[in-house]
Every structure is written in structure tokens, then in C-alpha cells.
Amino acid sequence: MNINDLKSNDEIAWCPGCGDFGILNACKKALVAIDRQPKDILFVSGIGQAAKLPHYIRCNCFNGLHGRALPAAVGAKIANHNLTVIVTTGDGDCYGEGGNHLLHNIRRNVDITVIVCNNQIYGLTKGQASPTTDLGYETKVQVDGVILEPLHPLEMAIALGCGFVARGYSADSEHLSWLITEGIKHKGFSLIDVLQPCVSFNKKNTYEWYAKRVYKVNADASYNPQDKAAAYQKAAEWGERIPIGLIYRQEKKTYEDRRGLNESNLLIDEDIKDMDIRKELGEFF
Amino acid sequence: MDEGITIKIAGQAGQGIQTIGAALCNIFKRSGLHIFASQDYMSRIRGGNNFFQLRVSGKPISTLRQKSDITAALDKESVQLHRNDVASGGIIVFDKAKFNFSGQDNLLFDVPFYSLANAIGESDIFINSVCCGAVAGLARINPDYLELVIRDLFAEKDEEIISKNVKAAQAGYNFARDNFKDDKFKVAPAPAGKNLLMNGNDAIALGAIRAGCKFYSAYPMSPSTGIMNVVAHYANRFNIIVEQAEDEIAAINMVIGASFAGARSMTATSGGGLALMVEGLSLAAMTETPVVVVDAQRPAPATGFPTRTEQADLNFLIHAGHGEFAKVIYAPGTIQEAFYLTVKAFNIAEKYQIPVLIMTDQHLADSLQDIEGFDLNKAGVRRFIISKEDSKKISGYKRYQLTDSGISPRAIPSWIEDVIYADSDEHNEEGHITEEAQMRIQMVKKRFYRKMAGLAQETEKPTVYNAEKAQTLLLGFGSTYGVLKETCEVLGKDFGFVHLSQVWPFPSLELSPLLKNKKNVLTVENNAGSQLAGLLMRETGIKANRSILRYDGRPFNPDYLIEQIKAEQIK
Structure with a gap:
């Protein structure tokens, strides 16, 4: 497969300069790298600018409800675990509206890859604070600045035992595509939080702001992503320096392993024409 | 009403009332008798007052009676709570010594549950078996069945425990037989039946398995949880x-995801959970993804009565989901209907690519009844997807291709070479987001008008009883079927009923000719708002004369309904 096979005919509705373009390109590169056919790849999304991404790539797409991409993705993966399932979501969709699903799907550990386009602001609703907006940031609603502590998704994911926790930067598409490739290859739930400037509504966390701060954590050969305590410290780093890269990784049993899904037919391949329940009815005698 | 007896086992949560009740159901069923049983339980794990009511008859029955002939009271409070519901000539079986009761009370038949239990097993835990035996003794049931059922019930325990329970049951049986000389509770034995014993939840679970449900996701909520338990019990086999x-919210979205991927999928909940699923129903409609959703109703608003019954979600379900789209709501009246309509729900959901709801309530969900088996030939799976084989021939696939029927051929991701786009936003035929006005009109017609037109051909016909001759027609839906039937049988030729097991799309065409020119049309509803009467008016212009309502969280029974009809001076 080459990158042209992934070209969608749908017209892109993002603002010029949106960080989502870099994420889209990184997704395409990663899919070329893993070399699966578009028919075997499913993108699932909720609502927000990030959720439109699946339309701009030629793979299967289920664009569902705000906050509910994860359960839909997990349902699809359980029904057909041969699909490579990727969720594209945002800081509002995944960390706000769908927060409960994030918690429990990290626990569930179904083999899906979740890419959170984290621009630290609500774009589609025009500029309100998101769960990751920095303290003090003023918006039309948070007129005196944000007073809620920002959610720390990477720390949270590590604490919950997520087996693959990474942070990318949308302007570094090459690095991000490596993270997405690794996330897809990782067996189990992979969370990739992507720093993404919003050119329309986030006047603080801009390209310039990030360019001064981000550094690649894996460039340091001594950094061990399997060291949970070190990973937790790294995940908490936010200010003058912001680490990107594979922060934490731990192989663990997936939902599919624990369910023994690989030992039986795909649910969608079961012949259901004539389910014989006579024995079961007999048990009600 | 027919011969036969009504038995009540009452006591605190945790005293094993349900175990005794279930054992008695089995004993009577094996004796060739028909049974209908329901549990009245509080939302707590210990204490309170719960009861299990069991009606036994030589004829098939599908409803309870108001009053009981035999009430076994396992604590003192039960004697007071239930004495007003003792039938004329009925008794309360009670251990006087245990509860230090020395007064005179003609209703009481003293059975020393505790001393009999301790004499055999040196433990109070055997009182359940003693009680079970005592009731069987009063009904003069063949004691062989008693041993058989007790052995079955404790099959997983050691032989010592089993034999002590058998002895305890026999002690109860012998005591009742020897000390209660009157044969008035004797029920005529019949040839041992082959009937099955199950409740509405069991029937729905079995229907789902039969229909090829491969993914079930739910959050536990009374009274729907039994469905999940049964599906889980058989999950590995199937x-x-x-x-x-x-x-x-996760449950319905997982179900939608699994269904989109190609597995028949289902969820079940009660009203409060359904409230959370409502956005999901509208997602299923918009993305044209088949789902089956059960609402086992309980009294609301909010948490309401978690373990009791009501039919007040009718309007809610009809309107559940923002926007306009086709859906179907079944309201099975019997355990058989619960099974067949579950299979139909899966077929219709897949054919029309819509959400299909099954509305039950605690009464149908939890009531045990003996039924003849199911005719599996009438519960066949019909598939409406592009088969794996045919998928190879597809190219240029459009998920939402416009058709006269409103139904687009549904392909399964990865079976076809093309990719599939599904969207909750308004979309074009390819499934990409659009805001184009003409496309919007086409898509609304597809999801709403065209599918509704198709569904009009699939209506589940109302059940009709003596509708032509009757002056007064009772109209009900869902779990009241048995009550309507027995009430009309008792009230005679001037009364008939129409029962709806499909409430949406509303069966106006079928209903109007039946109700026209009737002297009285009475809706019978387990709610306070006459919701069915309102729906009837809105959909057919027919005004019901009156509604007989019950909204105390308890099910109707024929005695109650007949009393209400008489009080209204309806003839």
C-alpha cells in the first residue's frame, strides 16, 4: 500500500494551518508503515474537529457521538478483532464528555489506538476552555480565566496502568507517525496525546510556544519507558520544557487474550442462521 | 374464576423466600399443574418484607389473584402485613412457638418450622425445606415430587446436606398432612407435564440467543439484569x-459499534438507564445501525421503585431519541411473545437498519410461568446484510445509497474491498458529512417516511378477544395480557379485550375497526397518565371512555380489575 491509496475524496473542513493536518499526514504514514489494507482498518471518532479526520482518509469510518468514540470502537473491535481500530478524538471529546469511557477502557485494554488531538481549547464551539486548558486562560465563558486544574492525561493513564502512553506534536509529523505506528503495533490500549495548536482559538499554546518547549524524550538513550516511576515524572513535566515521545510502555494481557477471542471465530463470522437452543430450553424444564 | 389455589411465602429478604417459591413451582409443575408466580421484593439484601406468590391451577393461567389461600409467614410481621389478603377459608402457616405467639388466631395453622428443622439438621437453615414440605403437604401433592425437586435444588451440595433437606421437607409435609385434616387445598393431580418454567427475562435472553445475538453489553439494572445473567450463562456455548x-451510554455505544462491524447486538436496561441511552438510539437511527434495546420498566421518575412494576415509559419510549426517525416498539404480553418478539426484533432491526425496542416491565420480567415450549420454526433468523460471498462482487459501495424502500444494502467492513463511511452528522450517500438542503430532504425521507412505510407492512397484529359481541372493550398493552383475558372470561359475553404487543408504529389500521361503535372502550394501564388512551386519541381520533389505572407499583390482577370495573358501574 502507498500513501495515495489512503486519499479520500472528501473536502477538508479544517481551518488553514490547523494542527490536524499534521496529524492526518502522520496517520497516513503510519498506516503505510503497518501495511494493512484500508478495508481492514477502521477509524472511529466522536465529535469535534479531530472527529472529522476519518473522513479525510480512505479507510472504514464510524463517526459517532460526542464523547462516545471509545465504546463504539471497542464494540467494533470485539465483533471483529481482525480490524485495526484507531480512534481520533480531542481533548473535549475524550477527556471531557467521554472521560468515563477513557478510564474504563484503559482497564478493559482492548487492542485499539487512541489519538487525542489535544489543542487545549474547544474549537468547534468557538473557544471555551477544555479539560486541558491551562490555568488562568481567559475565554468568553471563563471570563476571569480558567480556575479548574487541568487534567493530566498522561499521568492519569500511567496511574491506570495503560500499557502504551505517548505524546506527540502535530508539527513533527515524522515523529508522530512513528508513535502512531508503535501504538498500533502495541497489543492493547494505546493512548497518544498529541499537542496541537489551534490557530483560531488558542492564542497561548501556539506553534511558536511549543517550538521553544518540546523535546524528544526518547532521544536520551538512558530514558527507560518501562520504568513507571520515571515515566510518571516525565509525564508530569509541563512548563519550560515539554517532553514528547513514548513515555510509558508495558506489555500486558489484552482483553482479547483474557477473553480468548483469538481461539474462536470472529463474532461476525458466526453462522447464525439456525441457532439450536433445544438443549438450553430443556434446562428450563 | 377457576379452581386452584394461591400460595404466598412471606418473610424478610435473605430468608430464602425465593428458594422456597422456586421449589414449589417445580413441585407443582411436575405434578402436571399450571403455575403463575411472581416475586414482590424490596430493594434491599436483608430484612424488610418480601413475598413470593404462586398460583396453581389445572388450567393454563397467566395472572395472579389478589388473595391467597395459603400464606406461609416466616416472621411475625408477615402475619400482620398479609392477613387482609387471606382468601375466604384461607390460612396463615406460622411457627407460633418460635415467635412466642400464644394468643388465639383462627387464621393461623401452627407448623413448628424451627423445631422440625433443628430436630433433623440441628440448624435453622433447614426451615426453608420444612416450609416447602408443609405447603406441599397442605396441597396433598405426591411426596415423591417433593424429594425429586429438593434433590435437584441442592444437587451441588454434599449428600449429607441433600438428605437432611429431603428429611426436613418430608417432616414439614408429614406434619401438615397429619395435622391439617381438611383437604380443601388439595389440587387435582394431572399427568406430569412437559412444560417449561421461565420468566420474561429468560424468554428474551433465549430469544436473543436464537436470533444470533453475538454481542450483549449492559449495565446491571433491576429488573432487566436477569436477561444479562441468562445470556452470560450460555455465552460460551454460543x-x-x-x-x-x-x-x-457505553453499553449502547458498544452495541452500536459491534453491530456496525457486523455482529447482531443487544442491550437491556430499565427506564433510568434508557434515559442515558436515548442519544444512542438516535445515533443508531442516523447511522442506520440495527440495535435491539430492552426497557424492563419499573416505577419512576428517577430511581423510583427499583424492584416494582409500572408501564409509565410508553410515551417516553415512543419519543425516545431526538429528531425524527423510524423505530419499532414491541410490548410482549406473555412469555411466549417475549421470545418470539425478541427474534422478530433482531430481524426487523437488521432489515430496516433501525433501533427496535422491547418494552417489558418488572411483572413480566420476573414472573415465572409454565409454558409449552417454543415453536422454533416460527422463530427463524432472517438476514439482511450483504453476505460474505456477495461482498466480493461489490464495488463503488455507498453506505447510504438512496432507494425506494429507504433501505440501503448493508455491507460489513472488511468483507467488501471498498471502505464504508458511517456518520452521525447528516451525510450524503457515501456517508460523508453534508449540509446540502436537497440531500438532507432525501435522507430524512429515507430514515423516516420510507422506513415507516415499510414497517406498516410488518405490524404485529393486536390480540383480540370477543371484540365483536362485546359492549365494552378493554384495551391494554404489555404485561397485562393475562389479566385482561381472565377478567373478560369472568365478566362474560359483554366484555372483550384488545391487547397490543406492538405499540409503535401504532397499529391504527388494525385497531380502528375494532373499537369503532363500541359502547365503552376502557384502557387498562399500569400508569397514572392514561398514556395509552392519549396515544389512541392522537393516532386514531378514538376517545377511550375511561382508563383503569394502577400506579402503586404493583401489578394488576383480575380481582382488582373487576372491582374497578364494577366501581365504575360499567356494564
Whole structure:
């Protein structure tokens, strides 16, 4: 497969300069790298600018409800675990509206890859604070600045035992595509939080702001992503320096392993024409 | 009403009332008798007052009576709570010594549950078996069945425990037989039946398995949880995945995801959980993804009565889901209907690519009844997807291709070479987001008008009883079927009924000719708002004369309904 096979005919509705373009390109590169056919790849999304991404790539797409991409993705993966399932979501969709699903799907550990386009602001609703907006940031609603502590998704994911926790930067598409490739290859739930400037509504966390701060954590050969305590410290780093890269990784049993899904037919391949329940009815005698 | 007896076992939660009740159901069923049983339980794990009511008859029955002939009271409070519901000539079986009761009370038949239990097993835990035996003794049931059922019930325990329970049951049986000389509770034995014993939840679970449900996700909520338990019990045999969701929103969205991927999928909940699923129903409609959703109703608003019954979600379900789209709501009246309509729900959901709801309530969900088996030939799976084989021939696939029927051929991801786009936003035929006005009109017609037109051909016909000759027609839906039937049988030729097991699309065409020119049309509803009467008016212009309502969280029974009809001076 080459990158042209992934070209969608749908017209892109993002603002010029949106960080989502870099994420889209990184997704395409990663899919070329893993070399699966578009028919075997499913993108699932909720609502927000990030959720439109699946339309701009030629793979299967289920664009569902705000906050509910994860359960839909997990349902699809359980029904057909041969699909490579990727969720594209945002800081509002995944960390706000769908927060409960994030918690429990990290626990569930179904083999899906979740890419959170984290621009630290609500774009589609025009500029309100998101769960990751920095303290003090003023918006039309948070007129005196944000007073809620920002959610720390990477720390949270590590604490919950997520087996693959990474942070990318949308302007570094090459690095991000490596993270997405690794996330897809990782067996189990992979969370990739992507720093993404919003050119329309986030006047603080801009390209310039990030360019001064981000550094690649894996460039340091001594950094061990399997060291949970070190990973937790790294995940908490936010200010003058912001680490990107594979922060934490731990192989663990997936939902599919624990369910023994690989030992039986795909649910969608079961012949259901004539389910014989006579024995079961007999048990009600 | 017919001969036969009504038995009540009353006591605190945790005293084993349900175990005794279930054992008695089995004993009577094996004796060739028909039974209908329901549990009245409080939302607590210990204490309170719960009861299990069991009606036994030589004829098939599908409803309870108001009053009981035999009431076994396992604590003192039960004697007071239930004495007003003792039938004329009825008794309360009670251990006077245990509860230090020395007064005179003609209703009481003293059975020393505790001393009999301790004499055999040196433990109070055997009182359940003693009680079970005592009731069987009063009904003069063949004691062989008693031993058989007790052995079955404790099959997983050691032989010592089993034989002590058998002896305890026999002691109760002998005591009742020897000390209660009157044969008035004797029920005529019949040839041992082959009937099955199950409740509405069991029937729905079995229907789902029969229909090829492969993915079930739900959040536990009374009174729907029994469905999940039964599906889970058989899940490994049938390669079904049962996933307990973190909340009802997750449940329905997982189900939609699994269904989109190609597995027949289902969820069940009660009103409060359904409230959380409502956005999901509209997602299923918009993305044209088949789902089956059960609402086992309980009294609301909010938490309401978690373990009791009501039919007040009718309007809610009809309107559940923002926007306009086609859906179907079944309201099975019997355990058989619960089974067949579950299979139909899966077929119709897949054919029309819509959400289909099954509305039950605690009364149908939890009531045990003996039924003849199911005719599996009438519960066949019909598939409406592009088969794996045919998928190879597809190219240029459009998920939402416009058709006269409103139904677009549904392909399964990865079976076809093309990719599939599904969207909750308004979309074009390819499934990409659009805001184009003409496309919007086409898509609304597709999801709403055209599918509704198709569904008009699929209506589940109302059940009709003596509708032509009757002056007064009772109209009900869902779990009241048995009550309507027995009430009309008792009231005679001037009364008939029409029962709806499909409430949406409303069966106006079928209903109007039946109700026209009737002297009285009375809706019978387990709610306070005459919701069915309102729906009837809105959909057919026919005004019901009156509604007989019950909204105390308890099910109707024929005695109650007849009393209400008489009080209204309806003839």
C-alpha cells in the first residue's frame, strides 16, 4: 500500500494551518508503515474537529457521538478483532464528555489506538476552555480565566496502568507517525496525546510556544519507558520544557487474550442462521 | 374464576423466600399443574418484607389473584402485613412457638418450622425445606415430587446436606398432612407435564440467543439484569461476548459499534438507564445501525421503585431519541411473545437498519410461568446484510445509497474491498458529512417516511378477544395480557379485550375497526397518565371512555380489575 491509496475524496473542513493536518499526514504514514489494507482498518471518532479526520482518509469510518468514540470502537473491535481500530478524538471529546469511557477502557485494554488531538481549547464551539486548558486562560465563558486544574492525561493513564502512553506534536509529523505506528503495533490500549495548536482559538499554546518547549524524550538513550516511576515524572513535566515521545510502555494481557477471542471465530463470522437452543430450553424444564 | 389455589411465602429478604417459591413451582409443575408466580421484593439484601406468590391451577393461567389461600409467614410481621389478603377459608402457616405467639388466631395453622428443622439438621437453615414440605403437604401433592425437586435444588451440595433437606421437607409435609385434616387445598393431580418454567427475562435472553445475538453489553439494572445473567450463562456455548459496561451510554455505544462491524447486538436496561441511552438510539437511527434495546420498566421518575412494576415509559419510549426517525416498539404480553418478539426484533432491526425496542416491565420480567415450549420454526433468523460471498462482487459501495424502500444494502467492513463511511452528522450517500438542503430532504425521507412505510407492512397484529359481541372493550398493552383475558372470561359475553404487543408504529389500521361503535372502550394501564388512551386519541381520533389505572407499583390482577370495573358501574 502507498500513501495515495489512503486519499479520500472528501473536502477538508479544517481551518488553514490547523494542527490536524499534521496529524492526518502522520496517520497516513503510519498506516503505510503497518501495511494493512484500508478495508481492514477502521477509524472511529466522536465529535469535534479531530472527529472529522476519518473522513479525510480512505479507510472504514464510524463517526459517532460526542464523547462516545471509545465504546463504539471497542464494540467494533470485539465483533471483529481482525480490524485495526484507531480512534481520533480531542481533548473535549475524550477527556471531557467521554472521560468515563477513557478510564474504563484503559482497564478493559482492548487492542485499539487512541489519538487525542489535544489543542487545549474547544474549537468547534468557538473557544471555551477544555479539560486541558491551562490555568488562568481567559475565554468568553471563563471570563476571569480558567480556575479548574487541568487534567493530566498522561499521568492519569500511567496511574491506570495503560500499557502504551505517548505524546506527540502535530508539527513533527515524522515523529508522530512513528508513535502512531508503535501504538498500533502495541497489543492493547494505546493512548497518544498529541499537542496541537489551534490557530483560531488558542492564542497561548501556539506553534511558536511549543517550538521553544518540546523535546524528544526518547532521544536520551538512558530514558527507560518501562520504568513507571520515571515515566510518571516525565509525564508530569509541563512548563519550560515539554517532553514528547513514548513515555510509558508495558506489555500486558489484552482483553482479547483474557477473553480468548483469538481461539474462536470472529463474532461476525458466526453462522447464525439456525441457532439450536433445544438443549438450553430443556434446562428450563 | 377457576379452581386452584394461591400460595404466598412471606418473610424478610435473605430468608430464602425465593428458594422456597422456586421449589414449589417445580413441585407443582411436575405434578402436571399450571403455575403463575411472581416475586414482590424490596430493594434491599436483608430484612424488610418480601413475598413470593404462586398460583396453581389445572388450567393454563397467566395472572395472579389478589388473595391467597395459603400464606406461609416466616416472621411475625408477615402475619400482620398479609392477613387482609387471606382468601375466604384461607390460612396463615406460622411457627407460633418460635415467635412466642400464644394468643388465639383462627387464621393461623401452627407448623413448628424451627423445631422440625433443628430436630433433623440441628440448624435453622433447614426451615426453608420444612416450609416447602408443609405447603406441599397442605396441597396433598405426591411426596415423591417433593424429594425429586429438593434433590435437584441442592444437587451441588454434599449428600449429607441433600438428605437432611429431603428429611426436613418430608417432616414439614408429614406434619401438615397429619395435622391439617381438611383437604380443601388439595389440587387435582394431572399427568406430569412437559412444560417449561421461565420468566420474561429468560424468554428474551433465549430469544436473543436464537436470533444470533453475538454481542450483549449492559449495565446491571433491576429488573432487566436477569436477561444479562441468562445470556452470560450460555455465552460460551454460543460464542457470545457479554460485556458489562461502565454505564448505559457505553453499553449502547458498544452495541452500536459491534453491530456496525457486523455482529447482531443487544442491550437491556430499565427506564433510568434508557434515559442515558436515548442519544444512542438516535445515533443508531442516523447511522442506520440495527440495535435491539430492552426497557424492563419499573416505577419512576428517577430511581423510583427499583424492584416494582409500572408501564409509565410508553410515551417516553415512543419519543425516545431526538429528531425524527423510524423505530419499532414491541410490548410482549406473555412469555411466549417475549421470545418470539425478541427474534422478530433482531430481524426487523437488521432489515430496516433501525433501533427496535422491547418494552417489558418488572411483572413480566420476573414472573415465572409454565409454558409449552417454543415453536422454533416460527422463530427463524432472517438476514439482511450483504453476505460474505456477495461482498466480493461489490464495488463503488455507498453506505447510504438512496432507494425506494429507504433501505440501503448493508455491507460489513472488511468483507467488501471498498471502505464504508458511517456518520452521525447528516451525510450524503457515501456517508460523508453534508449540509446540502436537497440531500438532507432525501435522507430524512429515507430514515423516516420510507422506513415507516415499510414497517406498516410488518405490524404485529393486536390480540383480540370477543371484540365483536362485546359492549365494552378493554384495551391494554404489555404485561397485562393475562389479566385482561381472565377478567373478560369472568365478566362474560359483554366484555372483550384488545391487547397490543406492538405499540409503535401504532397499529391504527388494525385497531380502528375494532373499537369503532363500541359502547365503552376502557384502557387498562399500569400508569397514572392514561398514556395509552392519549396515544389512541392522537393516532386514531378514538376517545377511550375511561382508563383503569394502577400506579402503586404493583401489578394488576383480575380481582382488582373487576372491582374497578364494577366501581365504575360499567356494564
